[in-house]
Amino acid sequence: MNYINYREYQTTTESTYPQIKIYTFGEFRLERRSSGAERPPAYQAVAHARLAQRSSALIMLKVLLCQPRRRIARTALAALMWPGQANSHYITHTIDTAASLLRRHVLNAAEQDSLLLTQRLDGETVFTLAEQARLWIDADELLSLAHQAVQRESEGEDARPALNAAHALAQGEFLEEELTVNWTQPLRQTIDGARRRVLHHLVDIYTQSHQYRHAEELLFSYLQEYPTDQDALYRLMNLLNQQQRRQEALHIFHYCSVIINDHQQQADDATHALAAKIQHNCNLHEAAQYYSARVRCGVSDNCSVRYTAIYPIGYLTRAIA
Structure with missing residues (x-):
């Protein structure tokens, strides 16, 4: 079965519904589950202006969702946010205030159990976000789906549903307002790698089954968003060349080359060699x-x-x- 988007895949596999959903790709978005009895339940987006009023809590939330196991000690959080001032009483108070705002005004849910847990571990105050079943985050779902696809393929099952769902989730940059912020980089690199693996895995499946139009659409869409990705460029050029669409392949090469040069980069040797071969043909x-x-x-x-x-x-x- 082919799944058109993530929501279609989700409704066929999900047995429980999280209290809050957080979307980190593209514009940051937070949605709360409605209190109605309908299934699947409706989710209501929290206005961006309302989130902006709790800026310190919002930053704390973003830092937490970038951490392994969604947890961080207060001293580590202070060191990330205010380097050199981690031991300041003012910083400690600021973090505790942000945690309170995050718990009561951003992650507040109908159920009694908080979505932000505060614990004392080895003399440290540690903040932990709730698990995926209660606090759903698209980035974690993407990583989970990418892993599921590998597992299913190794077991002889169809990996496409999980791959298509993962690909549909990754629309836009992860935490686009914090592109260059240091504390986003480890998870950002992991996510970027997963996105590329999902893309190329899907392209492999479609080309092996001679569904070239599907493979082309994936690569064209990806290059529209990431025109400097030379791995995707090479694959698209090669795919077009195999179908005798040489001028089209050269056109996309020249288009992307201009953008690559604008970014103070150069097309790699393999891409140049393929372009020369296509031109010769x-x-x-x-x-x-x-x-x-x-x-x-x-x-x-x-x-x-x-x-x-x-x-x-x-x-x-x-x-x-």
Whole structure:
């Protein structure tokens, strides 16, 4: 079965519904589960302006969701947010206030159990977010789906449902407002790697089953968002070339090359070599067209048909008949 998007996959596999959903790809979004009895339940997005009013709590939430096991000690949090001031009483008070706001105003839910747990471990205050079943985060779901796909394939099952669901989730940059912030980088690198694995895994599946249009669509869409990704560029060029769509392959190469140069980078040797090979094949193809047209005309080298060699052979045949 092919799943069109994550929601379709989700409703066929999920038996419980989290109290809150957090979307980190693209614009940051938080949704709360409605109190109604309908299944699946409706989720209501919290207004961005309302979240912005709790900026310290929102930053704390983002830091927590980037941590392994969604947990961090207060001293470590202080060191991340205020380097060199971690032992300040003011910083300690600020963090405790942010935690209170996060618990009561951002992650507040209908159920009694808090979605933010505060514990004392080895003399340290430790903050922990609730598990995925109660506090759903799209980034964690993406990583889980990517892992499921590998497992299913190793067991001889169809990996496409999990792969398609993972690919549908990853729309936009992870925490786009904190692109260069240090505390996002470890998880950001993990997510970027998972996104690429999912993409190329899907492309492999579609090309092996000769569903080239699906593979093309995935690569074109990905390059529209990440035009400097040369692995995806190489695969798309190669796929187009295999279908004799050489000019299209060269066009996308030149388009991406301009953007790559704008980013102070260069196309790698493999991509350049593929472009040169495709250009060579184009030249051979045009030469063959020109030769076929001359033979059909039965005229000398001065025949004006050679100037129309850029047209398909069928066009030339009709034109000179």
